[in-house]
Amino acid sequence: MSDNSNNDFRREASGASDHDIQVVHGRMLANQEEPKEGYSLMPLFMLGFVSTMIFLVAIYFIHNRAGLSEGLGLATQIQDKRFNPDKHMPDDTVVAIDPIAVGQRLYAQVCVACHQVNGMGIPGAFPPLAAVDYVTGDEDRLINILIHGLQGPMEVNGVQYNGLMPAFGPSGTYNWSDEQISYVLTYIRQEWGNEASEITVERVAEVRAATADRTTMLTAADL
Amino acid sequence: MDPDSSLPQSPDSRPEWAEIDASIKVPVLFFVYAAAAWLVTATVLGFIASVQLVQPAFLADCAWTTHGRIVPLARNALIYGWGFNAAFAVLIWISARLCRAPAPQWGITLVGALFWNIGVKLGLIGIMIGQSTGHFLMEMPGYAAAVLFVSYGIIGASVAIIYSRRREGNLFVSQWYGLAALFWFPWVFTIGQAALVFGSIRGTGQAITAVWYGHNIYALFLAPIALGAIYYLLPKRLGRPIAGYNWAALGFWSFALFATFGGLAYLAGSPVPGWVQALGVSSNFMMLVPLVVIGYNFLGTMLGGTPAGGSGPALRFIKFGAIAFLVAGLMIKVFSVPQIYVTTQLTFVNEAMNQMHWYAFVSMSFIGAIYFIVPRLATHAWPSGALITAHFWSSVAGVVIVVASLVLAGIAQGGAINDVEAYPLFADISAHYSGYLVGAALGFLTLLVGQLAFLVNILMAIYQACFGGRVTDPTPLFPQPPVLEVNS
Numbered sequence: 001m002s003d004n005s006n007n008d009f010r011r012e013a014s015g016a017s018d019h020d021i022q023v024v025h026g027r028m029l030a031n032q033e034e035p036k037e038g039y040s041l042m043p044l045f046m047l048g049f050v051s052t053m054i055f056l057v058a059i060y061f062i063h064n065r066a067g068l069s070e071g072l073g074l075a076t077q078i079q080d081k082r083f084n085p086d087k088h089m090p091d092d093t094v095v096a097i098d099p100i101a102v103g104q105r106l107y108a109q110v111c112v113a114c115h116q117v118n119g120m121g122i123p124g125a126f127p128p129l130a131a132v133d134y135v136t137g138d139e140d141r142l143i144n145i146l147i148h149g150l151q152g153p154m155e156v157n158g159v160q161y162n163g164l165m166p167a168f169g170p171s172g173t174y175n176w177s178d179e180q181i182s183y184v185l186t187y188i189r190q191e192w193g194n195e196a197s198e199i200t201v202e203r204v205a206e207v208r209a210a211t212a213d214r215t216t217m218l219t220a221a222d223l
Numbered sequence: 224m225d226p227d228s229s230l231p232q233s234p235d236s237r238p239e240w241a242e243i244d245a246s247i248k249v250p251v252l253f254f255v256y257a258a259a260a261w262l263v264t265a266t267v268l269g270f271i272a273s274v275q276l277v278q279p280a281f282l283a284d285c286a287w288t289t290h291g292r293i294v295p296l297a298r299n300a301l302i303y304g305w306g307f308n309a310a311f312a313v314l315i316w317i318s319a320r321l322c323r324a325p326a327p328q329w330g331i332t333l334v335g336a337l338f339w340n341i342g343v344k345l346g347l348i349g350i351m352i353g354q355s356t357g358h359f360l361m362e363m364p365g366y367a368a369a370v371l372f373v374s375y376g377i378i379g380a381s382v383a384i385i386y387s388r389r390r391e392g393n394l395f396v397s398q399w400y401g402l403a404a405l406f407w408f409p410w411v412f413t414i415g416q417a418a419l420v421f422g423s424i425r426g427t428g429q430a431i432t433a434v435w436y437g438h439n440i441y442a443l444f445l446a447p448i449a450l451g452a453i454y455y456l457l458p459k460r461l462g463r464p465i466a467g468y469n470w471a472a473l474g475f476w477s478f479a480l481f482a483t484f485g486g487l488a489y490l491a492g493s494p495v496p497g498w499v500q501a502l503g504v505s506s507n508f509m510m511l512v513p514l515v516v517i518g519y520n521f522l523g524t525m526l527g528g529t530p531a532g533g534s535g536p537a538l539r540f541i542k543f544g545a546i547a548f549l550v551a552g553l554m555i556k557v558f559s560v561p562q563i564y565v566t567t568q569l570t571f572v573n574e575a576m577n578q579m580h581w582y583a584f585v586s587m588s589f590i591g592a593i594y595f596i597v598p599r600l601a602t603h604a605w606p607s608g609a610l611i612t613a614h615f616w617s618s619v620a621g622v623v624i625v626v627a628s629l630v631l632a633g634i635a636q637g638g639a640i641n642d643v644e645a646y647p648l649f650a651d652i653s654a655h656y657s658g659y660l661v662g663a664a665l666g667f668l669t670l671l672v673g674q675l676a677f678l679v680n681i682l683m684a685i686y687q688a689c690f691g692g693r694v695t696d697p698t699p700l701f702p703q704p705p706v707l708e709v710n711s
Contacts, residue, residue, distance in 0.1 A: 009611065011604035011700055012535035012595060015462025018320045019391070020707035021455075026393035028468045042467065050473075050512055057505045064504075066497025118647040 099198070103187025106180060111188075119192040126163060127156040130192035134223070139199055141223055142189075143207040146181050154220035167217060169208065178204040239323065246325035247315055248600045250332040250381075252685055254312035255593050257340050259678045261304025262586070266674055268297035270667035276660045287351045295350050295362040301581060302360060302440060303343045303371065309589035310448045311336070311378055314401050316596050317455050318382050321398050322389030326381060335377030342370030358419050359437040365420045372412060379405055396471045397451035403479060404451075407443035411436060427495045431487065438486020441580050446482070446548075449588040450517065453545045456595060457524045460538045462705060466523025467516075474516030481509040488559055492568060507559050514552040521545040536611045540591030543619065547583035554579060566641060571656070572633030575626050582670075583622045590618070590677070597681065599701065601688035610676040617673030624666030632659035 016024075108117075114126040121128040129135050134156065135142060149167030153160065168176045176184075182201045189196035274281050275290045282288040319326055326332065346363030349355070354364040361368075382405055386398075415436030418424045424432060454471070458464055465471065487503025525542060554576060558567050567573075594611065598604050605611060635656040639646040646652045 009535055010606075010608045011598045012460065012537050013702060014704040015460050016458055016707040017704050018323065018459075020704075021458050021464075022321065022391050022393040022395055024464050024707045025395055025458075025468050028464060029472075042470070046470065046473070046516075049515065050477075053509060053512055057508050060508070061498075061501050061505045064497055064501035066501075068496070068498035116647055117643045120647065122648070 097183075099183040099186045100190065102180075103183035103185070104191075106176075106184040107187055110174070111184065119188070123159060124161070127154075127159075127161050129188050130194060132156055135188055136194050136196040139197070139203060140207050142185060143181065143199065143204050144211060145218060145223075146185065147204075147208055147211065148214055149217040150219070151217045152219040154223075164217075171215065178208065243319050243323065243325045244600055244602075246327075246329055247319050247332075248329070248688070250326075250329050250336050251312045251315055251596065252600055252688060253333060253336050254308045254315070255597060256681055256685055257336070258305050258308035258312065258589075258593075259674070259681045261300050261308060261343070263671070263674045263678050265297055265301035265305055266667055266671045268293055268300055270664060270671060272297050273660060273664040273667055277657050277664065286353065292350055292353070292355070295355055296347055298360065299343070299347060299350065299362055302445070303346070303363075304340075306445050306581065306585060306589075307339065307343075308336075309586070309593065310404075310445055311339075312596065313452050313589055313592045314382055314405070314448055315385070316592075316600075317397050317451060318385045318401055321391065321395050321455070322385055323391045324385050324388040326385050327388070328381070332378060332381040335374045335381065338370060338374035339378065342367050342374055345370060356420050358415075358433045360440050361415055361420055361433070361436060365416070368412075368416050368420060372409075372416075375409065375412070379409065395455070396465070396468070396475065397455040399472075399475050400447040400451035400454070403475075404444045404447040407439070407447070411439040411443055427499075430490060430493070431495055431499060434486045434489050435483070438489070439483055441585070442482040442485060445585045446580070447478070449544060449585045450478075450548070452588050452592040453521060453541055453548075456537060456541045456592060457521065457545070458707070460535070460541070460595070461524060461527070462707065463524060463527050464707065465520050466527055467519050470516045471520055474513045474520065477509070477516070478513035481506040481513070485510060485555070488555075489573070491559075491564060504559055507555055510552060511556065514549065518549045518552075521549070535594070536605075536615055537591045537595035539615055540587050540594060540618075542591075544584050544586075544588030544591060547579065547587060547622075551576070551579040551584050566637035567633050568637070570633035570637040570640075571629045571660075572637070575629035575633060578622070578625050578629060583626060587618065587622070590614075593681075597684050601684050601691075602700065603684065603687040603691050604700065605680060606683035606687060607680055610680045613676045614673040614680070617669050617676070621666050621668075621670030621673065624669060625663050628659045628662030628666055632656040632663065635659060 107115075115121050115129050116126075119128060119130040127134075134145070145165065147167065147169035149169075149172060150165040151163070153162045155161070166172050166174065168174045168181060178201050182199050182204045185199040185204075188194065189199065271282060271288070272290060272293045275283070275293065279290070282293075283290070286292070315326070315332070343363075346367030349364035349367055350362050355362040356364060363371075382401075386402065415432060418432045419429065419436070423429075454465065484502050484506035487499055488507045489503070491500045491504060493500075522545075525545065558564055558572060558576065594605070633656075636652060639652040639655045646655060
């Protein structure tokens with residue numbers, strides 16, 4: 001292998017031996033307490049910097065430690081064989097439910113995939129929910145669609161659709177409660193410019209009981 | 224007390240170097256070869272995954288090559304294939320050289336190396352046929368993890384034996400990081416695997432453990448070894464001691480204390496207890512302490528004067544890795560600010576940060592170390608300088624393109640998701656950022672060019688090492704380095 005200008009690049013020389021690296025750095029650590037010539041600002045800066053960081057981060061952590069004290073308390077109780085969550089959890093955990101907020105969350109988890117965030121659906125594939133009589137009109141018909149699902153050709157606001165709306169009652173995979181169905185229907189009936197009445201849990205329960213013997217999905221003819 | 228007063232005379236003799244290098248030559252060269260082959264594999268997979276984000280139909284007809292399997296395949300090949308093999312090579316070499324102790328039984332290390340790579344292959348096949356566990360960086364099925372654990376035990380034990388036989392009285396900062404990583408990894412690995420793959424803890428504990436594990440494979444194994452490589456190669460190449468070395472201990476201990484919890488910040492805004500998220504964000508900000516100390520050490524050493532021994536690939540890659548470590552640390556702080564993560568959380572910015580940590584910092588540092596190690600073990604210069612140059616520039620360009628494209632894609636994606644009025648449909652959002660993903664795919668292609676050059680160069684170097692004749696006196700190749708002086 002002859003020497004050429006490229007050679008240094010292909011075999012980099014060491015600038016120091018391993019032993020020298022060990023000895024010199026060992027000496028630097030051993031000598032750090034001795035006063036040096038000239039005054040170094042580094043120790044002062046480091047002390048101030050580290051203290052400031054600990055101070056600021058501690059304030060942040062204390063303000064955002066949500067659940068730490070309670071969690072530690074509960075953790076010790078859960079290890080206790082006598083701990084019964086029904087008996088020992090605080091009673092004030094039950095709070096009033098806002099049907100619109102819960103309905104919005106349910107909608108965002110499931111319905112949004114087809115009917116979209118803006119409630120406009122996708123023309124030709126999924127019908128819209130905004131400004132549609134099926135949504136804002138007859139309550140029982142709307143509850144029925146949600147409990148049993150809907151399939152086959154139908155026309156919504158002059159556009160033809162041929163799709164499948166899954167059942168949210170006991171025959172479908174979702175099997176939502178009366179509460180969940182009422183919340184999500186109440187939500188879609190007042191969103192995107194819709195201004196229809198609230199659908200109560202009791203109304204859903206009545207429709208569910210009245211149509212309990214239905215085993216197939218609805219079609220446009222049933223509406 | 225003078226630390227070297229008790230040491231034997233002329234401890235840097237040629238025969239000692241030659242003895243140490245010969246004792247680790249076979250396993251380390253095998254690790255280097257395996258690492259480079261995995262790197263090419265991982266980049267090909269990463270390229271396919273990024274093409275699929277733009278063209279979803281690409282290779283989507285076969286279950287084995289669908290996006291959901293290619294992404295974990297690319298990630299696991301990069302981390303356990305490339306990252307760990309390269310880390311083992313660097314760790315063994317630095318340990319043996321700085322302990323000035325030859326490894327006793329290289330055959331056993333080689334067995335561990337072979338089984339590690341069999342374990343990775345088993346794991347990737349497991350993911351390919353659909354047995355993925357679904358936890359980030361723990362996708363490999365349990366049987367592959369068991370093989371990895373046993374082979375790590377063999378490799379780790381042979382590194383520990385090197386330390387037990389050390390002839391050097393001092394312990395340099397690279398050895399602190401290396402030794403710590405050696406024992407941190409089995410701890411992280413057993414907890415993660417026991418909690419999620421072999422057992423199954425319930426509830427929020429699952430998400431917390433998964434994030435802690437995924438972050439610590441980087442923060443408690445790959446990152447410390449890469450930092451150790453930089454700490455070693457800067458003085459070794461530049462011929463000057465580490466600037467502000469007496470602060471390095473503060474950097475090490477603050478890194479050890481805070482790096483492990485940083486991953487919990489990925490859970491910010493998700494349904495885990497508030498204090499867990501606060502712990503993650505707090506740790507990320509406390510990481511400013513090691514970042515400042517290590518940055519002072521690295522930059523101070525790099526900018527301290529003219530380098531000895533000219534330029535070279537090891538120095539270039541190591542400098543890039545050192546600066547990438549600092550930039551990645553600052554990027555994490557920026558993306559932890561609540562007003563910013565409202566947009567960037569759960570977008571491609573997370574993937575950009577992964578590439579920043581894994582590629583720009585860890586991989587570039589390992590590559591630099593490999594460029595320094597291989598000619599010494601092979602006792603031959605690198606076969607091709609042109610391939611090295613190609614590798615360096617394509618790596619720099621590729622890393623910058625990939626990270627920049629993913630950050631821009633993430634910002635576009637996050638902005639579009641938060642703006643329902645302008646982007647009502649999911650398809651609108653993906654159309655909005657897909658242009659940047661074309662950039663990421665091109666970046667992977669750029670990386671691939673350089674990595675192929677790297678692999679070819681390594682194969683030629685190993686061929687030379689095996690058949691190029693044994694060099695008994697490497698002095699003409701690597702002249703005696705000058706004496707290291709303490710900077711005034």
